[in-house]
Amino acid sequence: MSAIADIPAALSPEKIGEALRLIRPHVRHTPVLRVDMADFGAASRPVDLKLEQLQHSGSFKARGAFTSLMTQDIPAAGVVAASGGNHGAAVAYAAMKRGVPATIFVPEITSPAKAERIRSYGARLEIGGQRYADALAASELFVKESGALPVHAYDQPTTLLGQGTLGAEIEQDLPDIDTLLVAVGGGGLIGGLCAWYRGRVRIVAVEPEGAPTLNKALAAGHPVEAEAGSIAADSLAPRQVGDLMFPLARDHVAQSVLVSDDDILNAQKALWDSVRVVTEPGGAAAFAALLSGRYVPRAGEKVAVLVCGANTTAVKFG
Template identity: 75%
Template sequence: MTFETAITPERIAEMERLVRPHVRHTPVLPVDRAEFGLAPGPLDLKLELLQHSGSFKVRGAFANLLTRPLPATGVAAASGGNHGAAVAYAAMRLGVPATIFVPNVTSPAKAERIRGYGAELVVGGERYADALAASRHFVEERGALAVHAFDQPETLLGQGGLGREIEADLPGIDSLLVAVGGGGLIGGIAAWFRGRVKVVAVEPEGSPTLWRAFEAGHPVDAEAEGIAADSLAPRRVGELMFPIAQAFVERPVLVSDDDIRAAQRALWDRLRLVAEPGGAAAFAALLSGKYVPGRTERVAVLLCGANTDAVRFG
């Protein structure tokens, strides 16, 4: 089954209507780029970091749990943290057991969220790929439903609903900057817009998964390092999203760890928004000048995650 038949705008809209009662319609914050020391021009920030469980991932989680048969043994997921928190949250809301596998690199804030939603948390391995292998073994042994973080049709359809929401909120935008890890988010969004809006991929220099895939012409292993490794370093992008990216996504913009830290600080200093590294990566492309919009270009940035304990209140 190709993305033309599996991940269509019609199926995305149908899934979005199903998931809508379970997720927040997150707000948009319009600002001027000059507020951040950039050339003046319109900028819209989609605040998906205010979503249930602290990231966009809950859309794909509910898409899976609401449309696939749920065994008595519950659901299982491998995650750098955000997908695990989303699946744990959805499972809690629907009264389903959940077992979440995360690598050692997962931040304490994300681990605490997962446990707080009542899921069983299993920590082990150095990177997402290790957690994925452990989760697959668990699924084979226990018969739980595997909920993949990005390479699952339901996941892409669920994340695509965010594209539909963005278009409803911001019908006049020219471009949208989106961070990339495994590609479920940008794949779903790009499948919704299908070229009507320029969708710009942003990746950390330490984990250029989509960049490497574009170079090779197919998904391949990439580095999995950097400050955003717990959310944007899955080794390789999904097989399902890659043809969508080839058709509808701009070649990735790469940002450094310092760029991401500066974006986090700017969002906090100017707007009092707390974004995790992966959640600030797309904004880092704009703030650093790695992506320069046209003078009249109406650009939007998706702030996609806030699961960090970087800001402490004492």
């Protein structure tokens, strides 16, 4: 089956462009920072960092949340989402701005920073088990009981469409890149980016060794269950990637790279020490692949790295 045949019409670049025009007043056009890897103790090489951790609610997830809320009818019960934290914060933020109720189910492993951010936007926060899959099951029961509109973190067309708007924005900022390194959890982000680029840029998927969800799916040829550990478990450790994104990743992800928890911690620290960029572990995973040498660019390769989340208490002030 051809790559184009696998891409739903709802996820075409044209539809992604329409979504970006729709949500443009509600999301930030986040900046790009060019750095020299020599500043991080590596071989000198220019690299562009897309600083999407500066997005509203602290991650790229705001794009999918606004797209979902602005393209569907919202019932009186409002919206409900299951999340490791960032998606929940984004849905809570978008719901606050749209004036609708939001109920967010999170697992016990959700970081205090993310739970507090969700509450700060006025959403009802519920703890739904130990892992994301448990929170998702609890949210699905809530949908049946309440009639609220579910907003899935990654396996929903409107979510993928919204995350794809980041690809359109990156192309505006960096039209000449060869390669884009992207952290992967459930796959909504990388699926949306694949739907936008469709092979015009090498997309490299980066996951923790303790949560190789897409890596195992690509090896198996279909989504499969994988481990759900690692320091980034609250953002990059679903039970398996989404069914909707998988054909996009299968056809358009050029390489899958795994990084260790130490690699991620080192990347977090390096980004703060060298350029004062604050990230959560999941937000630093893509940069970890480059800094650790798990991904080695070719000579002359123009590389961009997506820094995707900053909901952390890693930096303390005072």
